[in-house]
């Protein structure tokens with residue numbers, strides 16, 4: 043019996059285009075200036091040192107910025123980049139430059155599941171603060187109230203089954219009682235390997251008969 047739902051964001055609750063065409067370019071345009079302006083803030087300084095540790099060299103500030111920009115251009119889910127993106131988006135949400143995109147069907151079903159007593163969690167490559175910003179500033183109001191917890195790649199990569207075992211342990215349920223929703227088959231494979239139930243969102247494409255996971259076009263087709 044499913045007692046909790048763990049959901050991805052990009053391509054699942056929210057559109058690929060919002061993340062790729064709105065959020066990512068917004069942060070990319072401001073990344074260098076933000077890092078230069080905030081480089082002595084303790085939280086930012088720690089993230090810049092984390093970039094140096096990942097690269098394994100004592101990079102100058104310019105080299106750190108170039109590395110962050112390269113990761114951003116390749117959409118690499120490096121934790122310090124994801125944390126900095128979240129900090130830059132915070133100002134954008136506050137100023138009303140954009141709202142967090144959530145599909146109407148996802149917002150409605152999440153509410154319904156919560157009312158039925160299911161616990162809801164997020165697992166996204168976006169940092170936990172970025173996840174809370176997105177769900178906190180939607181056209182349907184503040185949806186953060188629906189979620190019992192958030193996980194990002196500081197728990198582990200989304201395509202690694204160990205990450206899902208850790209999440210199940212943190213939630214405090216056997217993996218078989220957790221349903222993971224995502225648009226990416228490799229993430230669903232990893233969740234299934236850990237013992238979770240899976241459903242694949244195919245929002246923009248046609249369902250594929252040979253798919254490895256049950257496919258749905260939107261949240262209304264998910265039976266829990």
Ligand SMILES: CSCCC(=O)C(=O)COP(=O)(O)O
Pocket residue numbers: 050051052053061065119124165166167168169172173176200
């Ligand atoms: C938290 S909103 C931004 C999403 C993001 O930064 C990203 O890389 C998309 O990751 P997801 O795991 O949600 O597909």
Ligand SMILES: [Mg+2]
Pocket residue numbers: 050051052053054224225226
């Ligand atoms: Mg996704």
